[in-house]
Amino acid sequence: MLLAIDAGNTNVVFALLDGREIKTRWRIATDPRRTADEYVVWLNQLLQLEGYAIADVDAVIVATVVPRALHNLQVLAEKYFKTTALVAGQAPVDWGIELDVAEPGSVGADRVVNAIAAHHLYQDDLIVIDFGTATTFDVVDYSGAYKGGVIAPGINLSLDALVAAAAKLPKIAIEPPENRSVIGRTTVDAMQIGVFWGYVAMMEGLVARIRAEIGRPAKVISTGGLAVLFNDNSDIFDAIAPDLTILGLALLHERSLKT
Known part of the structure; x- marks a missing residue:
């Protein structure tokens, strides 16, 4: 089985x-100081709770935007899962798509x-919106080429x-304000309107500008923890794909087996 780590x-x-x-998934706060030994104690207990064991894992793939976290995850794979972790964006894992941007090496995995x-x-043609620490808007054309995008502060970071x-x-x-008024009658109301509807307006405005620049219809795909919240309060989204990153890692792993 494959252990995919984002x-x-x-x-x-x-x-x-x-x-x-996907059989099961877990999350833990990012801490670059967390050692492979700490990871495995936590993972071993969770695997057992789900009816699995460390021995069931025969491959590991990692995507990270935190370079300092990578080493301990690689040690985890080698020491406890007896395999060399594949790292998205590093040999022998080829992206398999064109990165049609000015600085391909700077694009987050x-x-x-x-x-x-x-x-x-x-x-x-796609616009992929990922709600994380930052909210990213990524443009993918009909051929699968990555064309670039937007990085905005995540809503939690903004708040x-x-x-x-x-x-x-x-x-x-x-959370959405109790009604759709954008005139707050209290300080809390005014903040909720500014944070929530202000963020919706930002997303809708950027999507409109991106679509106009592409010059063709583009589907909007959302992922990340707040995707459902915003999907219920805006009509810009065509689909929600909560496990998009994990699926991408599984596809990369499959591609690596063919090389």
Whole structure:
């Protein structure tokens, strides 16, 4: 079985797959100081709870945007799973798609992996929106080529910055306001409108501008933890693909077996 690891700025997601089928998944806060020994104690218990064992894992693939986290994940694979971890974007794992951008080496592995999976699922011009620490908008053309995109502060990051910089503003939950009015009658109402509907307006505006620049219809695919929340409050999304990054890693692993 394949252990796919997506190490983001906030969380590391571990998914156990049989082929492309996700059997189970777990997440833990990203900490580059966490050692392979700490990872395996945590993973071993979770595997057993799901009826699996360390010996069931015979391959590991990692995508990370946190370079300092990579070494300990590679040690985890070698020491405890007795395999060399494949690393998305590094030999012998070829992306298999064109990175049609000015600086291909600077594109985050998660963004490319999302593009691979999105093209596999939807063979159209695509805008892939991933809600993470940052919210990314990635453009994939009908041939599967990655064309670039947008990186915006994630909504949690935006809210944290607002609360930290303004002493009298309270911490609020990220949720739709009770009604669709955009005139807040209290401080909390005004914040919820600014954070939530302001973010929706940003997404809708960027999608409109990207579609106009592409010059062709483009499907919008969303992924990440807040995808469902925004999908319920905007009509820009054509599909939600919560496991897009994990699917992309599974596809990369399959490709590596053929090389």
